[in-house]
Amino acid sequence: MRKLISNGTIVNEGRTFKGNIVIENDRIIEISEHTTPRGTYDECVDATGCFVLPGVIDAHVHFREPGMEEKADIESETRAAAYGGVTSYFEMPNTSPQTTSIEALNDKFQRASRSSHINYSFFFGATNANCELIRHLDVHSVPGVKLFMGSSTGNMLVDRLGVLDEIFATSAAVGLPIMTHCEDSNIINANMKAAKERYGDDPDLTLHHKIRSEEACYRSSALAVDLALKHKTQLHIAHLSTARELELLNVPNAKHYVTLEAVIAHLLFTNDDYTTLGGLIKCNPSIKTLADRTELRKALADGRISTIGTDHAPHLLAQKQGGAAKATSGMPMIQFSLVAILELVDKGVLTIERMVELMAHAPAHRFQVNERGFLRPNYKADIAIVRPNSPWQVTEDIIQSKCKWSPLQGHCFNWKVEHTFCNGVHLLNKDVFNATPRGEKLSFR
Numbered sequence: 001m002r003k004l005i006s007n008g009t010i011v012n013e014g015r016t017f018k019g020n021i022v023i024e025n026d027r028i029i030e031i032s033e034h035t036t037p038r039g040t041y042d043e044c045v046d047a048t049g050c051f052v053l054p055g056v057i058d059a060h061v062h063f064r065e066p067g068m069e070e071k072a073d074i075e076s077e078t079r080a081a082a083y084g085g086v087t088s089y090f091e092m093p094n095t096s097p098q099t100t101s102i103e104a105l106n107d108k109f110q111r112a113s114r115s116s117h118i119n120y121s122f123f124f125g126a127t128n129a130n131c132e133l134i135r136h137l138d139v140h141s142v143p144g145v146k147l148f149m150g151s152s153t154g155n156m157l158v159d160r161l162g163v164l165d166e167i168f169a170t171s172a173a174v175g176l177p178i179m180t181h182c183e184d185s186n187i188i189n190a191n192m193k194a195a196k197e198r199y200g201d202d203p204d205l206t207l208h209h210k211i212r213s214e215e216a217c218y219r220s221s222a223l224a225v226d227l228a229l230k231h232k233t234q235l236h237i238a239h240l241s242t243a244r245e246l247e248l249l250n251v252p253n254a255k256h257y258v259t260l261e262a263v264i265a266h267l268l269f270t271n272d273d274y275t276t277l278g279g280l281i282k283c284n285p286s287i288k289t290l291a292d293r294t295e296l297r298k299a300l301a302d303g304r305i306s307t308i309g310t311d312h313a314p315h316l317l318a319q320k321q322g323g324a325a326k327a328t329s330g331m332p333m334i335q336f337s338l339v340a341i342l343e344l345v346d347k348g349v350l351t352i353e354r355m356v357e358l359m360a361h362a363p364a365h366r367f368q369v370n371e372r373g374f375l376r377p378n379y380k381a382d383i384a385i386v387r388p389n390s391p392w393q394v395t396e397d398i399i400q401s402k403c404k405w406s407p408l409q410g411h412c413f414n415w416k417v418e419h420t421f422c423n424g425v426h427l428l429n430k431d432v433f434n435a436t437p438r439g440e441k442l443s444f445r
């Protein structure tokens with residue numbers, strides 16, 4: 001099967017140019033800048049007026065399968081992803097059972113091979129008791145080890161210093177990066193106790209960022225950086241939420257080992273948005289102040305933050321009611337991440353070339369993904385085609401995530417994802433979705 005994407009504005013590896021892409025079966029075979037490739041094609045997509053980007057690689061999602069399929073599953077959420085121009089993802093281990101054994105990891109790969117519309121891999125979750133298993137991981141199958149440092153997620157809270165040392169040392173020895181969720185639970189627990197004494201059982205949401213505080217984030221992130229430098233471990237700190245944590249990049253040598261992720265919620269919202277959006281935008285780490293968001297946005301542009309993920313974490317709408325103690329944390333986002341960041345491009349926060357770097361090139365580079373994340377001959381044809389000046393509104397019928405709500409409901413976007421190709425397969429064609437094909441297991445160098 002030969003396919004032609006013609007006349008689009010291609011954004012790739014820092015350059016923006018008018019061109020054409022030829023796909024043969026699952027791969028890009030030609031990118032031509034000045035001439036229209038001749039020949040016959042099984043399918044031609046006229047991308048005039050559109051921007052042609054590498055498919056988004058989302059290194060941070062929670063798809064809830066197995067164990068919480070009432071909230072989401074791999075099929076529903078990868079469909080949402082394809083609608084959003086996302087073609088690959090790494091999923092997190094806090095499912096039920098947790099992905100903290102080789103059996104649980106293999107089970108997820110099996111499930112994804114049956115139902116994932118796009119390309120997949122899974123983080124292995126470190127616990128206080130499973131460090132030895134890190135040595136048995138196939139480093140070409142998983143992106144890395146996920147570590148909840150002092151966050152209360154079942155028994156995946158790793159809080160013993162000796163164990164942390166062992167996990168960082170072992171990951172470095174096998175050559176896997178560690179991705180951390182950094183919040184100090186002692187600080188959070190003390191803050192929550194004090195807030196409950198003062199305000200009752202379920203303190204107001206506007207206190208969430210004071211309970212899950214800047215200090216809690218900074219202390220934990222600083223410890224992760226210390227451990228990474230001590231053991232020479234590659235460390236990717238997930239969902240950075242405070243301006244202060246950006247200072248950790250100035251620790252001598254940190255730049256050789258430490259990279260930072262920002263997620264959509266912290267880039268779009270501030271703690272003032274609880275008045276309109278309530279528990280819908282409650283997440284952990286908490287959404288902080290306007291000053292924090294401003295600095296995070298600056299850090300996207302200047303390179304201090306190296307990847308954008310979604311932390312896509314659906315819950316049932318009923319579970320999002322309540323205050324800082326009772327509303328569950330997390331929100332769906334994967335269907336709208338690309339158009340949301342394109343909106344920041346329109347606002348002048350970052351360039352479209354930088355956006356492509358943050359959402360496709362850098363995740364591929366950071367985690368050493370083979371043959372994806374770039375528009376290059378012989379690479380897999382994972383492509384998102386987006387159209388500017390094509391306004392549409394987020395309404396319930398558009399939402400593909402199983403939970404059927406979004407904090408962005410009612411919002412008007414100016415960019416639209418018109419086409420998604422995954423392994424050369426035309427998954428999304430305007431609003432028509434091809435539900436038959438399955439994604440591939442990602443491989444890592």
Ligand SMILES: [Zn+2]
Binds near residue numbers: 060061062092311313
């Ligand atoms: Zn997460």
